[in-house]
Amino acid sequence: MLCEKCQKKDANVSVQTIINGITESHHLCSECAQQEGLFHSGFGLENLSMANNIGKTLFNFPYSKLGHAQSNSDALTGTRMTCPHCNQSLSDFKQTGLFGCPQCYESFRGMIREMLDQVQGDHLHRDSRRITQDKSDSSDSPIVIIEDKQEKSEQTAQEKLKAELQEMIKQENYEQAAIIRDRIKELEKEDQVDESE
Amino acid sequence: MSWYEKHGPDQDVVISTRVRLARNIKGHLCPHLLDKTKTNQVIQEIVDGVEKIDPKSFRLVELESLNLTDKQTLAERHLISPQIINAKNNKALLINEEEDLSVLILDEDHLRIQAISAGFEPLETFDRANKLAVALESVLDIAYDPEFGYLTACPTNVGTGLRVSALLHVPGLEHSRQLKYIIESLRRSGFTVRGYYGEGSAEQGQMIQVSNQITLGETDQDLVNKFIRMLSVFIKQERQAREKWYSEDPIRLKDRIFRAKAILSEACLIGSEEAFNCLSYLRLGRALGFDDFPDYPEILTLIYLIGRGSIQKRSGKTLAGEKRDEARANLIKKHFVEINNSRRNHYDD
Ligand SMILES: [Zn+2]
Ligand SMILES: [Zn+2]
Numbered sequence: 001m002l003c004e005k006c007q008k009k010d011a012n013v014s015v016q017t018i019i020n021g022i023t024e025s026h027h028l029c030s031e032c033a034q035q036e037g038l039f040h041s042g043f044g045l046e047n048l049s050m051a052n053n054i055g056k057t058l059f060n061f062p063y064s065k066l067g068h069a070q071s072n073s074d075a076l077t078g079t080r081m082t083c084p085h086c087n088q089s090l091s092d093f094k095q096t097g098l099f100g101c102p103q104c105y106e107s108f109r110g111m112i113r114e115m116l117d118q119v120q121g122d123h124l125h126r127d128s129r130r131i132t133q134d135k136s137d138s139s140d141s142p143i144v145i146i147e148d149k150q151e152k153s154e155q156t157a158q159e160k161l162k163a164e165l166q167e168m169i170k171q172e173n174y175e176q177a178a179i180i181r182d183r184i185k186e187l188e189k190e191d192q193v194d195e196s197e
Numbered sequence: 198m199s200w201y202e203k204h205g206p207d208q209d210v211v212i213s214t215r216v217r218l219a220r221n222i223k224g225h226l227c228p229h230l231l232d233k234t235k236t237n238q239v240i241q242e243i244v245d246g247v248e249k250i251d252p253k254s255f256r257l258v259e260l261e262s263l264n265l266t267d268k269q270t271l272a273e274r275h276l277i278s279p280q281i282i283n284a285k286n287n288k289a290l291l292i293n294e295e296e297d298l299s300v301l302i303l304d305e306d307h308l309r310i311q312a313i314s315a316g317f318e319p320l321e322t323f324d325r326a327n328k329l330a331v332a333l334e335s336v337l338d339i340a341y342d343p344e345f346g347y348l349t350a351c352p353t354n355v356g357t358g359l360r361v362s363a364l365l366h367v368p369g370l371e372h373s374r375q376l377k378y379i380i381e382s383l384r385r386s387g388f389t390v391r392g393y394y395g396e397g398s399a400e401q402g403q404m405i406q407v408s409n410q411i412t413l414g415e416t417d418q419d420l421v422n423k424f425i426r427m428l429s430v431f432i433k434q435e436r437q438a439r440e441k442w443y444s445e446d447p448i449r450l451k452d453r454i455f456r457a458k459a460i461l462s463e464a465c466l467i468g469s470e471e472a473f474n475c476l477s478y479l480r481l482g483r484a485l486g487f488d489d490f491p492d493y494p495e496i497l498t499l500i501y502l503i504g505r506g507s508i509q510k511r512s513g514k515t516l517a518g519e520k521r522d523e524a525r526a527n528l529i530k531k532h533f534v535e536i537n538n539s540r541r542n543h544y545d546d
Contacts, residue, residue, distance in 0.1 A: 086226050098305065100230055102221045102340030102348035105355070112345070116352060122414030125346025125356040129331075174343050 003029035083107035124169065126178055158187050200297035201497045205316020208493045209484040210432045212364040212404065212500075215275065215313045216326040216421075219306040219349045219358035220333070223340040227350040228303040231286065236303060240289045243302050246336040247291055251329075255291040255300070260284070266515065269506025275313065277301060298325055305350050306358075308333070315494065317432065319361050323421050346413060356413025361424050365431070368403040368481050369438030379431065380405070386427060387411050403477045407431070443485060454482040458490070462533040466522040472503045472529065491536050499532055 003011045004027055011027035082089045088100030090108060099105070105112055116123035161184045168177035201213070221227065225239055244257055260268060265282070271290065272279045281288055281304055292299040301309040310333070312326035333339065340348040346356035354360070370376040380390045391406045407428065409420050443450055457478035460467070467475075476496055483490040491499070501507060508524050509516050516524055 086230065088230070096229060098227055098229055098350040099348075099352070101226050102223055105342055105345050105348050109344075112352065116345070116355065116413060119352055120356065120411050120413040122411075124344060125342075125413055126416045126419075127346060127357075128416040128418050169344065172343065 001027050003027065003032050005029075005032040081108075122181075124174070124177060124181060158184055161187070198295065200295050200313055200315055201501060202494045203315050204492075204494060205314055205318055207317035207432055208315060210366055210435045211317035211428075212366055212493075212497060213275075213313055213315055214318045214322045215311065215360075215362050215364075216319070216322045217360045217362075218310040218326050218330045219347065219354045219360075220308045220310065220330060220337075221340045221348055221350065222307045223338045225307060228286065228288075228305065228307060229350070231303070233286070236286050239307060240287065240302050243300070243308055243337065244289070244291065246333060247300060249336045250332045254293045254298070256294075258290045258292060259287060260289060261287040266506050266509045269504065270510050271506075273504035273506050274501055276311070278304060298329065300329070306354070308337075315497070317363060317428065319363070319421050319425050319428075323359075323361060323417070327417070353410075354412050357415075357417040357420060359412055359417045359420055360408050361421055362406050362408030363424075363428055364404060364406050365428075365435070366404055366477065366480055367435050368477060369435050369440075369442055371403050372442050373438045375434070375438060376405075379434065383407060383427065383431070388424075388427065403474075439481070439484065451487075454478045454485075454487065458482065461529050463530070464526045466519065467526040467529065468522050469503060469505060469525065472525060473500070476500055476503075489537075489540070491533075495532070495536055499529060502528055502532070 001011045003009050006029060009029035009031065011029055083100055083104045084107060085103040086100030088104065090111070093099055093104070113123040161180055165177055165180045165184065168174070168180060205211070205213075222239070222242070225231070226235070228236075228239075231239060240259070247255060258271075260277070260281070263271075268277065268282045271277045272282055274296065276290060276292065276296070276299055277288070286303065288304060289302040290299055291302070297313050299311045301311060310326050310330045312322045312329075314322045342348055347358040349355045349358055367376055370379060383390055387410050389408050389410045391408075392404075409424055412420070415423070457475035461472070461475045461479060476499055479490060480493070480496050483493060483496065502511070503525050505521065508521055508528065511528065512524050
């Protein structure tokens with residue numbers, strides 16, 4: 001399948017959006033996806049301590065581009081993704097810095113993952129009690145799914161593990177994901193030690 | 198006996214340790230979106246839930262039914278955040294007799310389970326809050342996601358929902374001008390540093406609050422342990438700074454401390470800022486082991502009594518500027534007399 005935007009390269013990123021309850025799938029090449037900001041959220045980390053700044057930094061999140069709006073049109077106009085449980089949109093969130101309901105995390109799962117990586121440095125909760133519990137109560141399908149099907153040829157061990165980690169999270173195998181994530185952290189620590197010596 | 202009348206570990210530097218666990222109930226809107234009917238419904242649901250697991254320990258305080266002074270008093274004791282004093286919607290607080298375990302209902306989240314201890318006691322304080330949080334999961338449908346953990350209104354609290362904080366008395370580091378560098382390094386290591394009354398407040402009476410910033414990605418226990426490791430270093434640094442100060446400049450330091458004591462025991466008018474600063478020196482005098490200085494719980498009790506809300510609550514009416522300063526001075530004087538009398542009685546025994 002060709003990329004919807006440039007109509008030249010193969011589409012290897014698929015984006016699913018739900019706008020006012022209507023589901024749409026889009027297929028882009030990785031360059032166009034990057035241009036659309038799907039991989040670069042532009043969160044600033046400067047003002048972490050103030051909760052509301054996260055709402056403000058979220059303003060920079062290119063969620064408007066997840067819809068079918070033209071890439072050069074004004075952000076936010078015409079697109080309004082809402083959580084089906086509380087009817088709040090991400091632009092409501094960016095005003096208050098607060099989600100409308102706990103289920104918003106399911107509704108905006110893809111974007112929240114990326115946001116938490118910026119805000120908390122991670123998006124995978126580690127629970128000292130439930131880490132071995134089964135995953136039967138895992139949630140509904142997320143509203144936004146961004147898949148990168150591109151195969152990278154030269155991957156470091158860390159990159160491989162990170163890809164594996166994403167896969168485990170996608171499969172909702174959180175127990176395995178936590179183990180892999182620990183391994184990545186160990187590798188990162190080793191790297192730091194190597195550098196300092 | 199209230200928690201602040203008790204002694205705690207490392208109390209020469211750490212005034213109190215607090216742990217807060219944020220939780221929400223699945224199927225309800227977050228508090229800022231609830232209408233009046235729903236607000237009272239959710240409060241009732243949580244009150245009923247707590248009653249099921251512990252019918253005796255807690256009394257219910259509905260913020261709607263309190264006047265401004267009462268609410269200020271709760272904020273001065275860190276039981277509610279100052280931001281919610283003027284909130285439109287009703288909120289509630291379930292609190293035990295010792296005032297060391299409480300559930301704040303419909304602040305930013307549906308529930309905030311709060312535990313507090315005197316001194317530096319993160320593990321024990323966490324355990325107490327966590328026990329209540331775990332028990333509540335059996336009676337309330339707490340919003341939990343296997344990927345993101347406990348779901349909170351603000352993404353800065355998601356995951357563990359855990360905020361562990363300590364209120365530290367740091368005159369030594371402030372005097373040696375090391376404080377700002379230590380605060381910077383704490384911030385770089387993922388800790389939040391704030392003034393005595395929380396977000397946005399000035400550093401008052403050489404007291405600062407330190408808490409974890411990240412709430413997700415590490416287990417609650419790892420977060421608490423990391424906090425202990427970090428703060429233990431900080432506590433040692435403060436002690437060293439005090440020793441150095443006292444060994445290098447004993448007369449001027451003693452002069453400040455004894456002047457502060459004299460002001461507290463003799464002044465006829467005293468504003469809250471001056472009182473706060475004097476109590477800070479009084480505390481330092483106690484830490485340096487000077488004779489006849491009030492003990493830590495007595496000083497903390499005074500700190501809690503001299504707040505605007507507390508002063509007016511005691512006198513039963515709203516007091517304007519100078520009247521309030523007079524009431525404050527009288528209250529402190531009275532306490533000094535009581536403390537000295539109880540000492541004397543103690544020696545007579
Ligand atoms: Zn393309
Ligand atoms: Zn929602």
